[in-house]
Amino acid sequence: MDLGLTPEEEEFRARLRTWLAGVLPTLPPKPSPHDWPARRSYDLGWQRMLYDAGYAGLHWPVDAGGRGATPTQHLIYLEETEKAGAPYVGANFVGLLHAGPTIASEGSAEQRARWLPPVLRGEEVWCQGFSEPDAGSDLAALRTRAWRDGDDYVVSGSKIWTSHAEVADWCELLVRTDPDARKHRGITWLAMPMDAPGITVRPLRTLAGSTEFAEVFLDEVRVPAANRVGAENDGWRVTMVTLSYERGTAFVGEVVACRRVLSEVAREARKNGRWDDAVLRRRLGRLNAEFRALWRLTQWNVSEAQGTGGVPGVGGSVFKLSYSHARQELFDAAAEVLGPESLDLGREWTLDRLSSLSYTIAAGTSQIQRNIVAERILGLPRGR
Numbered sequence: 001m002d003l004g005l006t007p008e009e010e011e012f013r014a015r016l017r018t019w020l021a022g023v024l025p026t027l028p029p030k031p032s033p034h035d036w037p038a039r040r041s042y043d044l045g046w047q048r049m050l051y052d053a054g055y056a057g058l059h060w061p062v063d064a065g066g067r068g069a070t071p072t073q074h075l076i077y078l079e080e081t082e083k084a085g086a087p088y089v090g091a092n093f094v095g096l097l098h099a100g101p102t103i104a105s106e107g108s109a110e111q112r113a114r115w116l117p118p119v120l121r122g123e124e125v126w127c128q129g130f131s132e133p134d135a136g137s138d139l140a141a142l143r144t145r146a147w148r149d150g151d152d153y154v155v156s157g158s159k160i161w162t163s164h165a166e167v168a169d170w171c172e173l174l175v176r177t178d179p180d181a182r183k184h185r186g187i188t189w190l191a192m193p194m195d196a197p198g199i200t201v202r203p204l205r206t207l208a209g210s211t212e213f214a215e216v217f218l219d220e221v222r223v224p225a226a227n228r229v230g231a232e233n234d235g236w237r238v239t240m241v242t243l244s245y246e247r248g249t250a251f252v253g254e255v256v257a258c259r260r261v262l263s264e265v266a267r268e269a270r271k272n273g274r275w276d277d278a279v280l281r282r283r284l285g286r287l288n289a290e291f292r293a294l295w296r297l298t299q300w301n302v303s304e305a306q307g308t309g310g311v312p313g314v315g316g317s318v319f320k321l322s323y324s325h326a327r328q329e330l331f332d333a334a335a336e337v338l339g340p341e342s343l344d345l346g347r348e349w350t351l352d353r354l355s356s357l358s359y360t361i362a363a364g365t366s367q368i369q370r371n372i373v374a375e376r377i378l379g380l381p382r383g384r
Contacts, residue, residue, distance in 0.1 A: 005072065013076045019053055020084040027087070033210055033351075036091070040125060040167040043090035047122030056120040057100070064104035065116050075299060082256040091164050095119040095126035099172040099191075102242045106189075107229050115170070115191065127168035129159040129192070129216060130239070139174075140183045140236065144218060146175035146190065148232075152222040153177070153190060158215065165201045165214035168194045172242065173223075178233050187235035189242075191227040198222075206355075209345075255298055255323065258330055259291045261349070265330070269337045283333055290326045294319065 005013070027046070031038035050056040059074040060066020069077070089096050100119045103111055118124040135141040144157025155175055165171070171192040178186030194201075198221040203211035230238040266284055269275040297319050331353035335342035342350055 005076075009070070009072050009076060012073050013080060016055070016077060016080050017084070019055075020080060020086060023049060023053070024084060024086060030087075036164075036167050036211060040091045040164075043087065043092050044122040044125070046087045047089075047092050047096075047120075051121050056122075057096070057116075060101070060104055060116075060120075064100075064112055065120050066104075071299070078253045079256050082253055082260065088253070091125050091167055092119070092122070094128045094163055094168075094172065095124065095170075098128060098242050099126045099170070102172070102189075102238065103191075103229060105241055106238050110226075111191075111229060124169040125164060125167055126170045126172060127165040127194070127214075128163045129165075129171045129173040131159060131161045133158060133160050133215075139239070140187065142174055142176060142187065144173075144175050145179065146177050146188060146223070148177075148225065149222075151225050153188075153225060153228070155190070155192070155218050155221045155223055158217045160215050161204070161213045162201075162216045164212055165194070165216050166203050166211065170194060171216070174235055174239060177235075181233060184236045186233055187239065188232050189229045189235040189238040190223050191229060192221065192223045196221050196223065254327070255291060255294050258327060259295070261334070261352070262287055262291060262330060265334045265337050265349075272337070272339075274337050274339075280333070280336060283329075287326065287330055287333060290322070291330075294323055294326060297322070
Protein backbone atom coordinates (compact mmCIF):
# COMPACT_ATOMS: atom_id res chain seq x y z
CA MET A 1 0.00 0.00 0.00
CA ASP A 2 1.53 3.28 -1.14
CA LEU A 3 0.51 6.10 1.24
CA GLY A 4 2.17 8.85 -0.80
CA LEU A 5 0.12 11.17 -3.00
CA THR A 6 0.71 11.64 -6.71
CA PRO A 7 0.55 15.13 -8.28
CA GLU A 8 -2.85 14.18 -9.72
CA GLU A 9 -4.14 13.24 -6.25
CA GLU A 10 -2.83 16.46 -4.74
CA GLU A 11 -4.59 18.36 -7.51
CA PHE A 12 -7.79 16.41 -6.77
CA ARG A 13 -7.57 17.40 -3.08
CA ALA A 14 -7.05 21.09 -3.92
CA ARG A 15 -9.93 21.11 -6.41
CA LEU A 16 -12.26 19.42 -3.91
CA ARG A 17 -11.31 21.87 -1.15
CA THR A 18 -12.05 24.81 -3.44
CA TRP A 19 -15.43 23.39 -4.41
CA LEU A 20 -16.41 22.69 -0.79
CA ALA A 21 -15.38 26.18 0.31
CA GLY A 22 -17.63 27.67 -2.34
CA VAL A 23 -20.69 25.44 -2.01
CA LEU A 24 -21.07 24.77 1.72
CA PRO A 25 -22.02 28.38 2.63
CA THR A 26 -24.92 28.15 0.14
CA LEU A 27 -26.61 25.20 1.88
CA PRO A 28 -29.91 25.81 3.70
CA PRO A 29 -30.06 25.32 7.50
CA LYS A 30 -30.07 21.69 8.61
CA PRO A 31 -33.55 20.44 9.52
CA SER A 32 -34.50 19.06 12.92
CA PRO A 33 -32.94 15.63 13.53
CA HIS A 34 -36.44 14.35 14.30
CA ASP A 35 -38.05 15.55 11.02
CA TRP A 36 -37.19 12.72 8.63
CA PRO A 37 -39.16 13.99 5.61
CA ALA A 38 -37.23 17.28 5.88
CA ARG A 39 -33.97 15.40 6.42
CA ARG A 40 -34.68 13.28 3.34
CA SER A 41 -35.17 16.43 1.27
CA TYR A 42 -31.98 17.99 2.67
CA ASP A 43 -29.90 14.86 2.10
CA LEU A 44 -31.20 14.36 -1.44
CA GLY A 45 -30.47 18.00 -2.20
CA TRP A 46 -26.85 17.58 -1.10
CA GLN A 47 -26.56 14.39 -3.12
CA ARG A 48 -27.77 16.23 -6.22
CA MET A 49 -25.13 18.91 -5.67
CA LEU A 50 -22.48 16.19 -5.47
CA TYR A 51 -23.81 14.63 -8.66
CA ASP A 52 -23.82 17.91 -10.58
CA ALA A 53 -20.24 18.59 -9.46
CA GLY A 54 -19.03 15.11 -10.45
CA TYR A 55 -18.46 13.77 -6.93
CA ALA A 56 -21.40 11.35 -6.65
CA GLY A 57 -20.40 7.70 -6.52
CA LEU A 58 -16.79 8.79 -6.67
CA HIS A 59 -15.38 5.29 -6.09
CA TRP A 60 -18.12 3.41 -7.96
CA PRO A 61 -17.09 1.79 -11.26
CA VAL A 62 -17.52 3.94 -14.35
CA ASP A 63 -19.92 1.42 -15.90
CA ALA A 64 -22.11 1.79 -12.79
CA GLY A 65 -22.29 5.56 -13.18
CA GLY A 66 -19.43 6.39 -10.85
CA ARG A 67 -16.11 8.14 -11.39
CA GLY A 68 -13.90 5.08 -10.98
CA ALA A 69 -11.71 7.00 -8.55
CA THR A 70 -8.65 5.41 -7.01
CA PRO A 71 -8.79 4.26 -3.36
CA THR A 72 -6.59 7.20 -2.43
CA GLN A 73 -8.92 9.68 -4.11
CA HIS A 74 -11.85 8.10 -2.27
CA LEU A 75 -10.07 8.52 1.08
CA ILE A 76 -9.09 12.11 0.20
CA TYR A 77 -12.75 12.81 -0.50
CA LEU A 78 -13.79 11.39 2.87
CA GLU A 79 -11.11 13.36 4.70
CA GLU A 80 -11.85 16.68 3.04
CA THR A 81 -15.64 16.52 3.25
CA GLU A 82 -15.48 15.66 6.95
CA LYS A 83 -12.90 18.32 7.74
CA ALA A 84 -15.01 20.90 5.89
CA GLY A 85 -18.15 19.94 7.83
CA ALA A 86 -20.02 18.79 4.71
CA PRO A 87 -23.31 16.91 5.21
CA TYR A 88 -23.15 13.17 5.79
CA VAL A 89 -25.01 10.80 3.44
CA GLY A 90 -27.89 10.61 5.94
CA ALA A 91 -31.04 9.14 4.39
CA ASN A 92 -28.95 8.09 1.36
CA PHE A 93 -26.87 5.75 3.54
CA VAL A 94 -28.37 2.42 2.42
CA GLY A 95 -28.61 3.30 -1.26
CA LEU A 96 -25.13 4.77 -1.58
CA LEU A 97 -23.20 2.44 0.71
CA HIS A 98 -25.11 -0.88 0.70
CA ALA A 99 -27.75 -1.48 -1.98
CA GLY A 100 -26.10 0.56 -4.72
CA PRO A 101 -22.69 -1.14 -4.55
CA THR A 102 -24.40 -4.55 -4.30
CA ILE A 103 -26.47 -3.90 -7.44
CA ALA A 104 -23.38 -2.55 -9.19
CA SER A 105 -21.60 -5.79 -8.36
CA GLU A 106 -24.40 -8.37 -8.69
CA GLY A 107 -27.22 -6.78 -10.69
CA SER A 108 -28.08 -7.22 -14.36
CA ALA A 109 -27.48 -4.46 -16.89
CA GLU A 110 -31.19 -3.56 -16.74
CA GLN A 111 -31.16 -3.43 -12.93
CA ARG A 112 -28.06 -1.27 -12.86
CA ALA A 113 -29.62 1.13 -15.37
CA ARG A 114 -32.88 1.32 -13.42
CA TRP A 115 -31.66 1.72 -9.83
CA LEU A 116 -28.18 3.21 -9.79
CA PRO A 117 -28.70 6.57 -11.57
CA PRO A 118 -31.55 7.68 -9.24
CA VAL A 119 -29.38 6.90 -6.21
CA LEU A 120 -26.48 8.91 -7.57
CA ARG A 121 -28.71 11.82 -8.65
CA GLY A 122 -30.38 12.06 -5.26
CA GLU A 123 -33.83 11.02 -6.47
CA GLU A 124 -34.55 7.81 -4.56
CA VAL A 125 -33.89 6.55 -1.03
CA TRP A 126 -33.36 2.92 -0.02
CA CYS A 127 -33.90 1.15 3.29
CA GLN A 128 -32.55 -2.17 4.54
CA GLY A 129 -34.93 -5.05 5.30
CA PHE A 130 -32.62 -7.68 6.74
CA SER A 131 -33.15 -8.09 10.50
CA GLU A 132 -36.20 -9.83 11.94
CA PRO A 133 -37.71 -9.91 15.46
CA ASP A 134 -37.13 -13.63 16.01
CA ALA A 135 -33.75 -13.98 14.31
CA GLY A 136 -31.58 -11.90 16.61
CA SER A 137 -27.98 -11.92 15.41
CA ASP A 138 -28.59 -15.02 13.29
CA LEU A 139 -29.53 -13.31 10.04
CA ALA A 140 -29.87 -16.63 8.20
CA ALA A 141 -32.70 -17.58 10.60
CA LEU A 142 -35.06 -15.12 8.86
CA ARG A 143 -38.65 -16.30 8.36
CA THR A 144 -40.15 -13.75 5.96
CA ARG A 145 -41.54 -15.94 3.17
CA ALA A 146 -41.74 -15.32 -0.55
CA TRP A 147 -43.35 -17.65 -3.03
CA ARG A 148 -43.49 -17.37 -6.79
CA ASP A 149 -46.82 -16.51 -8.41
CA GLY A 150 -46.44 -15.93 -12.13
CA ASP A 151 -44.15 -12.95 -12.72
CA ASP A 152 -44.19 -11.92 -9.03
CA TYR A 153 -42.99 -13.03 -5.66
CA VAL A 154 -45.64 -12.78 -2.93
CA VAL A 155 -44.00 -11.75 0.35
CA SER A 156 -45.34 -12.07 3.90
CA GLY A 157 -43.52 -11.54 7.19
CA SER A 158 -41.95 -8.73 9.17
CA LYS A 159 -38.66 -6.88 9.52
CA ILE A 160 -37.21 -4.79 12.33
CA TRP A 161 -34.52 -2.10 12.60
CA THR A 162 -35.28 -1.20 8.98
CA SER A 163 -33.12 1.85 8.39
CA HIS A 164 -34.98 4.89 6.93
CA ALA A 165 -38.10 2.86 6.08
CA GLU A 166 -40.50 5.74 6.67
CA VAL A 167 -38.91 7.88 3.93
CA ALA A 168 -37.65 5.16 1.56
CA ASP A 169 -38.68 4.44 -2.02
CA TRP A 170 -37.05 0.98 -2.18
CA CYS A 171 -36.02 -1.74 0.25
CA GLU A 172 -33.17 -4.23 -0.10
CA LEU A 173 -35.14 -7.20 1.21
CA LEU A 174 -34.10 -10.69 2.26
CA VAL A 175 -36.76 -13.39 1.97
CA ARG A 176 -36.93 -17.15 2.35
CA THR A 177 -37.90 -18.73 -0.95
CA ASP A 178 -37.18 -22.38 -0.09
CA PRO A 179 -38.29 -23.29 3.45
CA ASP A 180 -36.99 -26.85 3.06
CA ALA A 181 -33.42 -25.88 2.15
CA ARG A 182 -30.65 -25.40 4.70
CA LYS A 183 -31.18 -21.97 6.20
CA HIS A 184 -28.28 -20.31 4.36
CA ARG A 185 -29.35 -21.76 1.00
CA GLY A 186 -33.04 -20.86 0.74
CA ILE A 187 -32.70 -17.05 0.80
CA THR A 188 -33.29 -14.56 -2.01
CA TRP A 189 -32.36 -10.83 -2.31
CA LEU A 190 -35.19 -8.65 -3.67
CA ALA A 191 -35.64 -4.95 -4.39
CA MET A 192 -39.08 -4.11 -3.02
CA PRO A 193 -40.92 -0.87 -3.87
CA MET A 194 -42.01 0.69 -0.59
CA ASP A 195 -45.29 1.95 -2.06
CA ALA A 196 -46.51 -1.57 -2.87
CA PRO A 197 -49.88 -2.57 -1.31
CA GLY A 198 -49.58 -4.63 1.87
CA ILE A 199 -46.65 -2.76 3.45
CA THR A 200 -47.09 -1.22 6.91
CA VAL A 201 -44.27 0.87 8.41
CA ARG A 202 -44.19 1.51 12.16
CA PRO A 203 -41.34 3.86 13.22
CA LEU A 204 -39.26 2.89 16.27
CA ARG A 205 -38.08 5.63 18.60
CA THR A 206 -34.46 5.24 19.69
CA LEU A 207 -32.89 6.14 23.02
CA ALA A 208 -31.85 9.44 21.46
CA GLY A 209 -35.44 10.18 20.37
CA SER A 210 -34.90 9.69 16.64
CA THR A 211 -36.89 7.40 14.33
CA GLU A 212 -34.38 6.31 11.69
CA PHE A 213 -35.41 2.69 12.32
CA ALA A 214 -38.79 1.05 11.88
CA GLU A 215 -40.72 -2.18 12.00
CA VAL A 216 -42.05 -3.20 8.59
CA PHE A 217 -44.97 -5.61 8.22
CA LEU A 218 -45.50 -7.37 4.89
CA ASP A 219 -48.91 -8.84 4.06
CA GLU A 220 -48.80 -10.64 0.71
CA VAL A 221 -46.79 -7.90 -0.94
CA ARG A 222 -46.24 -8.53 -4.65
CA VAL A 223 -42.67 -7.90 -5.85
CA PRO A 224 -41.84 -8.42 -9.54
CA ALA A 225 -39.50 -11.35 -10.12
CA ALA A 226 -37.46 -8.96 -12.29
CA ASN A 227 -36.50 -7.23 -9.02
CA ARG A 228 -34.54 -10.25 -7.81
CA VAL A 229 -30.81 -9.55 -7.64
CA GLY A 230 -28.89 -12.76 -8.22
CA ALA A 231 -30.44 -16.18 -8.62
CA GLU A 232 -33.32 -17.50 -6.55
CA ASN A 233 -32.01 -19.08 -3.33
CA ASP A 234 -28.59 -17.51 -3.92
CA GLY A 235 -29.41 -14.53 -1.72
CA TRP A 236 -27.04 -15.45 1.08
CA ARG A 237 -24.05 -15.03 -1.22
CA VAL A 238 -25.44 -11.71 -2.48
CA THR A 239 -26.04 -10.68 1.12
CA MET A 240 -22.41 -11.33 1.97
CA VAL A 241 -21.52 -8.82 -0.74
CA THR A 242 -23.87 -6.29 0.85
CA LEU A 243 -22.47 -6.90 4.32
CA SER A 244 -18.89 -6.67 3.09
CA TYR A 245 -19.66 -3.09 2.02
CA GLU A 246 -21.53 -2.37 5.25
CA ARG A 247 -18.66 -3.57 7.42
CA GLY A 248 -15.74 -2.82 5.15
CA THR A 249 -16.20 0.69 3.80
CA ALA A 250 -19.50 2.18 4.99
CA PHE A 251 -18.03 3.54 8.24
CA VAL A 252 -14.75 4.91 6.94
CA GLY A 253 -15.89 8.53 6.89
CA GLU A 254 -16.82 8.22 10.54
CA VAL A 255 -13.22 7.43 11.47
CA VAL A 256 -12.25 10.91 10.25
CA ALA A 257 -15.12 12.37 12.28
CA CYS A 258 -13.99 10.53 15.41
CA ARG A 259 -10.44 11.83 15.02
CA ARG A 260 -11.84 15.37 14.83
CA VAL A 261 -14.04 14.79 17.91
CA LEU A 262 -11.06 13.42 19.82
CA SER A 263 -9.14 16.64 19.18
CA GLU A 264 -12.14 18.66 20.35
CA VAL A 265 -12.45 16.56 23.52
CA ALA A 266 -8.77 17.16 24.29
CA ARG A 267 -9.25 20.92 23.82
CA GLU A 268 -12.27 20.89 26.12
CA ALA A 269 -10.27 18.98 28.75
CA ARG A 270 -7.52 21.61 28.62
CA LYS A 271 -10.10 24.37 28.95
CA ASN A 272 -12.06 22.97 31.91
CA GLY A 273 -9.11 21.64 33.89
CA ARG A 274 -9.64 17.91 33.31
CA TRP A 275 -6.35 17.75 31.40
CA ASP A 276 -4.53 17.65 34.74
CA ASP A 277 -5.84 14.10 35.21
CA ALA A 278 -2.99 11.83 34.05
CA VAL A 279 -5.31 8.83 33.69
CA LEU A 280 -7.57 10.80 31.35
CA ARG A 281 -4.59 11.97 29.29
CA ARG A 282 -3.43 8.38 28.88
CA ARG A 283 -6.93 7.37 27.83
CA LEU A 284 -7.10 10.07 25.18
CA GLY A 285 -3.59 9.20 24.00
CA ARG A 286 -4.55 5.56 23.64
CA LEU A 287 -7.65 6.57 21.66
CA ASN A 288 -5.52 8.74 19.39
CA ALA A 289 -3.32 5.74 18.61
CA GLU A 290 -6.41 3.56 18.12
CA PHE A 291 -8.01 5.88 15.56
CA ARG A 292 -4.72 6.42 13.72
CA ALA A 293 -4.42 2.64 13.43
CA LEU A 294 -8.04 2.39 12.27
CA TRP A 295 -7.37 4.94 9.54
CA ARG A 296 -4.40 2.90 8.31
CA LEU A 297 -6.58 -0.21 8.39
CA THR A 298 -9.18 1.70 6.39
CA GLN A 299 -6.57 2.55 3.78
CA TRP A 300 -5.53 -1.08 3.61
CA ASN A 301 -9.14 -2.35 3.30
CA VAL A 302 -10.04 0.13 0.59
CA SER A 303 -6.86 -0.68 -1.33
CA GLU A 304 -7.56 -4.41 -1.02
CA ALA A 305 -11.12 -3.89 -2.27
CA GLN A 306 -9.81 -2.09 -5.32
CA GLY A 307 -7.54 -5.02 -6.09
CA THR A 308 -10.41 -7.53 -5.85
CA GLY A 309 -12.92 -5.81 -8.11
CA GLY A 310 -14.22 -3.30 -5.58
CA VAL A 311 -15.76 -5.72 -3.06
CA PRO A 312 -14.25 -5.42 0.45
CA GLY A 313 -12.85 -8.57 2.03
CA VAL A 314 -13.42 -10.12 5.44
CA GLY A 315 -10.86 -7.69 6.86
CA GLY A 316 -13.82 -5.33 7.12
CA SER A 317 -14.93 -7.36 10.14
CA VAL A 318 -11.65 -6.52 11.91
CA PHE A 319 -12.26 -2.85 11.24
CA LYS A 320 -15.92 -2.96 12.28
CA LEU A 321 -15.16 -4.81 15.52
CA SER A 322 -12.39 -2.44 16.57
CA TYR A 323 -14.17 0.71 15.42
CA SER A 324 -17.39 -0.07 17.30
CA HIS A 325 -15.60 -0.34 20.63
CA ALA A 326 -13.27 2.60 19.97
CA ARG A 327 -16.24 4.85 19.17
CA GLN A 328 -17.98 3.85 22.40
CA GLU A 329 -14.84 4.57 24.42
CA LEU A 330 -14.38 7.92 22.67
CA PHE A 331 -17.78 9.19 23.72
CA ASP A 332 -17.39 7.69 27.21
CA ALA A 333 -14.22 9.76 27.47
CA ALA A 334 -16.11 12.81 26.20
CA ALA A 335 -18.69 12.28 28.96
CA GLU A 336 -15.89 12.07 31.51
CA VAL A 337 -14.52 15.39 30.28
CA LEU A 338 -17.94 17.06 30.32
CA GLY A 339 -18.87 15.77 33.76
CA PRO A 340 -22.48 16.58 34.77
CA GLU A 341 -23.00 18.44 31.47
CA SER A 342 -22.92 15.07 29.70
CA LEU A 343 -26.49 14.48 30.94
CA ASP A 344 -27.77 17.44 28.91
CA LEU A 345 -29.26 16.12 25.64
CA GLY A 346 -28.66 19.50 24.06
CA ARG A 347 -24.93 19.34 24.82
CA GLU A 348 -22.52 18.37 22.09
CA TRP A 349 -21.49 14.69 22.15
CA THR A 350 -24.38 13.57 24.40
CA LEU A 351 -26.54 12.20 21.59
CA ASP A 352 -23.43 10.77 19.94
CA ARG A 353 -22.71 8.88 23.14
CA LEU A 354 -26.21 7.41 23.16
CA SER A 355 -26.01 6.39 19.50
CA SER A 356 -22.56 4.84 20.01
CA LEU A 357 -24.15 2.21 22.26
CA SER A 358 -25.74 0.63 19.17
CA TYR A 359 -22.50 0.20 17.23
CA THR A 360 -21.59 -3.12 18.85
CA ILE A 361 -24.94 -4.43 17.58
CA ALA A 362 -25.53 -2.63 14.27
CA ALA A 363 -24.12 -4.15 11.06
CA GLY A 364 -23.37 -7.40 12.87
CA THR A 365 -22.80 -7.79 16.60
CA SER A 366 -19.29 -7.85 18.00
CA GLN A 367 -19.77 -11.52 18.85
CA ILE A 368 -20.54 -12.28 15.19
CA GLN A 369 -17.53 -10.25 14.04
CA ARG A 370 -15.25 -12.20 16.40
CA ASN A 371 -16.55 -15.47 14.93
CA ILE A 372 -15.86 -14.20 11.39
CA VAL A 373 -12.34 -13.11 12.31
CA ALA A 374 -11.65 -16.41 14.08
CA GLU A 375 -13.01 -18.70 11.37
CA ARG A 376 -12.39 -16.86 8.10
CA ILE A 377 -9.16 -14.99 8.86
CA LEU A 378 -7.40 -17.02 11.54
CA GLY A 379 -8.68 -20.38 10.31
CA LEU A 380 -9.82 -21.55 13.73
CA PRO A 381 -12.35 -24.42 13.89
CA ARG A 382 -16.04 -23.55 14.06
CA GLY A 383 -17.58 -23.53 17.52
CA ARG A 384 -19.96 -26.30 18.43
